[in-house]
Amino acid sequence: MSENGTQTVRTGGIRLSYRSWGAEEGVPVVLLHCLGEDGEDWRGPLISALAGTHPVYALDLRGHGESDWPGSYGMDDFVADLRGFLDELGIGKAILVGHSFGSVVAYLFAQEHPQRVERLVLEETGAMRPVRPPQEVPEPPPGTPLFDWEVKAQWTRQRNDPDPRWWDRLQDITAPTLLVGGGDRSHLPQEDLELMAERMPQARVITIDGAGHLVHEARPMEFTRAVLDFLTES
Numbered sequence: 001m002s003e004n005g006t007q008t009v010r011t012g013g014i015r016l017s018y019r020s021w022g023a024e025e026g027v028p029v030v031l032l033h034c035l036g037e038d039g040e041d042w043r044g045p046l047i048s049a050l051a052g053t054h055p056v057y058a059l060d061l062r063g064h065g066e067s068d069w070p071g072s073y074g075m076d077d078f079v080a081d082l083r084g085f086l087d088e089l090g091i092g093k094a095i096l097v098g099h100s101f102g103s104v105v106a107y108l109f110a111q112e113h114p115q116r117v118e119r120l121v122l123e124e125t126g127a128m129r130p131v132r133p134p135q136e137v138p139e140p141p142p143g144t145p146l147f148d149w150e151v152k153a154q155w156t157r158q159r160n161d162p163d164p165r166w167w168d169r170l171q172d173i174t175a176p177t178l179l180v181g182g183g184d185r186s187h188l189p190q191e192d193l194e195l196m197a198e199r200m201p202q203a204r205v206i207t208i209d210g211a212g213h214l215v216h217e218a219r220p221m222e223f224t225r226a227v228l229d230f231l232t233e234s
Contacts, residue, residue, distance in 0.1 A: 007020065010088070011084025011087065017038075017060040018039060018058060020057050021047055022055045023053055027094065029050050031056065031097050031102075032098035033061065039059055041058075042216070045224045049228055054095070057085075059085060061102065063151040069147075073154040073155065075108055078108075082109050083112075092116065095118045095120075095121070096120050099216060100125065103122040107120065107125065107173060108166060111172045114174040117173075119175055119176050119177070119230070120173065120175045121177075122196075123216060125179060127189075127196055128159070135159065135160055171200065177202060178203070178204060178226070178230040179196060180205075181193045181215075185213075187213060208226070
């Protein structure tokens with residue numbers, strides 16, 4: 001364990017850092033952060049609420065935090081990392097909770113490995129359809145980066161021209177899924193959440209009005225209650 005309380009696993013030649021809390025029994029919950037953050041972003045009431053009944057893991061995605069910054073950031077890389085992480089920890093099936101970029105990793109994983117996802121929570125997720133007009137690939141900001149800026153550059157290219165299967169295979173997600181929107185203060189088109197849910201066999205959308213893109217930070221108690229209610233539904 002590092003001085004920051006993180007542990008590591010190696011998979012596919014990549015070192016991945018993570019934090020863990022909670023019970024030894026129960027379905028494991030894996031938290032996946034947004035672009036530019038790391039697992040620390042999840043500290044708060046959600047972890048406190050989940051840790052009584054679930055093992056909880058907050059992963060630093062590649063290119064972020066204390067995980068390796070290998071320079072290769074295709075979405076298939078992130079999906080493979082998540083699979084390897086679960087394998088290394090001996091987790092056969094997990095609940096995935098993802099925010100923004102992390103939520104895309106979560107649902108792409110659920111497309112590829114539906115048998116390994118118990119439930120899926122997608123906070124302010126993005127619909128992977130072509131962006132028109134395309135976003136410009138940004139230049140890195142000055143100073144010491146908090147994450148590998150190449151993640152942002154490669155994500156922008158993939159977001160502009162995504163693999164069609166990422167949209168087409170939403171129907172392959174068999175896990176019950178909750179999509180959480182931040183309402184009219186979000187920069188994401190909220191109607192996309194409804195379109196995504198329509199393509200998934202067991203999905204629904206809730207909106208936490210006024211929360212914006214950072215729902216679990218702006219409205220932590222409301223977000224936590226929505227997740228807990230969803231996880232305890234029969």
